[in-house]
Amino acid sequence: MTSECFVYIALPGETEFVTAGRYRRDFDRHGVAIGRFVYGKSYLARNDAVPLDPAELKLSSRTYETRLLNGVFGVLRDASPDYWGRRVIERHFGSPGPDELDYLLYSPDDRAGALGFGTGAEPPAAKRKFNRTIDLQKLQDFADAIIAGKELPDEADAQQAQELMLEGTSMGGARPKAVVEDDDGLWIAKFNRPDDKWNHAKVERAMLVLAQTCGIHAAESRLATIGDRDALLVKRFDRHKIDKGYQRARMLSALTLLRAEDAHTDREKWSYVLLVEELRRISAQPKVDAPELFKRMCFNALISNTDDHPRNHAVIAMDKNWRLSPAYDLTPSMPVSIERRDLALACGDMGRYAHADNLLSQSARFLVPTDEAKQVIDKMEQTIKNQWYETARREGVSEKDCETIGGAFAYEGFRLAVEEAKAS
Ligand SMILES: Nc1ncnc2c1ncn2[C@@H]1O[C@H](COP(=O)(O)OP(=O)(O)O)[C@@H](O)[C@H]1O
Ligand SMILES: [Mg+2]
Numbered sequence: 001m002t003s004e005c006f007v008y009i010a011l012p013g014e015t016e017f018v019t020a021g022r023y024r025r026d027f028d029r030h031g032v033a034i035g036r037f038v039y040g041k042s043y044l045a046r047n048d049a050v051p052l053d054p055a056e057l058k059l060s061s062r063t064y065e066t067r068l069l070n071g072v073f074g075v076l077r078d079a080s081p082d083y084w085g086r087r088v089i090e091r092h093f094g095s096p097g098p099d100e101l102d103y104l105l106y107s108p109d110d111r112a113g114a115l116g117f118g119t120g121a122e123p124p125a126a127k128r129k130f131n132r133t134i135d136l137q138k139l140q141d142f143a144d145a146i147i148a149g150k151e152l153p154d155e156a157d158a159q160q161a162q163e164l165m166l167e168g169t170s171m172g173g174a175r176p177k178a179v180v181e182d183d184d185g186l187w188i189a190k191f192n193r194p195d196d197k198w199n200h201a202k203v204e205r206a207m208l209v210l211a212q213t214c215g216i217h218a219a220e221s222r223l224a225t226i227g228d229r230d231a232l233l234v235k236r237f238d239r240h241k242i243d244k245g246y247q248r249a250r251m252l253s254a255l256t257l258l259r260a261e262d263a264h265t266d267r268e269k270w271s272y273v274l275l276v277e278e279l280r281r282i283s284a285q286p287k288v289d290a291p292e293l294f295k296r297m298c299f300n301a302l303i304s305n306t307d308d309h310p311r312n313h314a315v316i317a318m319d320k321n322w323r324l325s326p327a328y329d330l331t332p333s334m335p336v337s338i339e340r341r342d343l344a345l346a347c348g349d350m351g352r353y354a355h356a357d358n359l360l361s362q363s364a365r366f367l368v369p370t371d372e373a374k375q376v377i378d379k380m381e382q383t384i385k386n387q388w389y390e391t392a393r394r395e396g397v398s399e400k401d402c403e404t405i406g407g408a409f410a411y412e413g414f415r416l417a418v419e420e421a422k423a424s
Helices: 041-045 074-079 083-093 100-106 136-148 156-167 200-213 264-269 272-282 286-302 356-361 370-394 399-408 418-423
Strands: 004-010 017-027 033-039 064-066 115-118 177-182 185-191 221-226 229-235 239-242 245-248 250-253 314-317
Touching (some): 004 100, 017 115, 033 041, 074 115, 074 250, 083 100, 185 239, 200 221, 200 229, 200 370, 272 286, 286 356, 286 370, 356 370, 370 399
Antiparallel strands (some): 004 017, 004 115, 017 033, 177 185, 221 229, 239 245
16 A cells, blocks of 8 residues: 655646655554655745645644644645546456555646645656647546446547546546546536536526626636537636646645644534635735625525535746635525525524525624625625526526526525524
């Protein structure tokens, strides 16, 4: 079992990796995993060195240790594949199955953020292995086969699609996806699943557009059609194409900023109110980013995006400065209750309750005074009420799908008198 690897980083503005340090994962005699990270001496000697995580792994010659997160430092967890990517790696790994370090080492070099991993003290030369011709149809078929647990057809095309899919597995998230390249740069292709209750690609595209209409800085996106199927392409904001390759932004998820576990047992740390405190500390422009996070929290409440968990927020650093990333993964959900919906993160004094008063209760921490916060909420509520349908239809969401998701927008409970809501 692999227990040690080197951690590489693409420094701000650079397209090639340098070695930043060494990561090791061992088990104590109780079987508890311990992760250790140490920066390399030559890395610390560079005057352009940047920390992997400015809070948990500051530039220093000490050996960092963690027993949290199964011995995986938050920034490394952010760089390792999530549910979907892990599934694809497991499929190819065989018995006894990959361990945490294997997920880092066997995932391709297109992971979110600026880090790379390998067993050599020197980073391998950067390879540009993305396919320039996007064959989404083959990728979609391959994704369907994995979901259905079917054998993949044994032919050259399937093989190519399989490899492409494998190349696309470092990105996190649960939906099937691949990273594809075109002349503009890199995109995340998010595929529909056969068991989806509505056309997710089109609806997510509509939500990204609606967010922009509400003044939110959302990731650039477009739809691709493959026969009668759709995929959403989201432009990667952690890569910037220049002549000699891709510059990379460092990236930390909100899960890492909050020092939180993925598991529900760590739920008390899942909070916009706590997150904005961390954001104000790390951001180079807190006065812009904190109010922006406030808007996103309100938007999620108003579209019933109850999947707004801490992996769906991030900060990025293209240069030395950290900023809130563009918004991504915005999807309405269809909870049964029309009186009370809960976001994944606490958003005020009444916990996770997606309610106007709750959103207002801590607005000062988002650097938004109460009066202004009221206006933001009122205006956004009107925009969403008036424009969600039109936006969705314009992006090709069917009448039937609009009917299915209609109850998600500016739901009744958002303005329910609080006493009434408590009683119910
Ligand atoms: N536009 C983007 N640029 C860079 N990284 C992104 C972008 N969108 C998403 N990510 C990263 O990829 C992960 C998965 O994407 P996401 O849209 O959340 O997929 P899912 O719907 O499967 O959760 C995110 O958690 C984030 O780390
Ligand atoms: Mg997600």
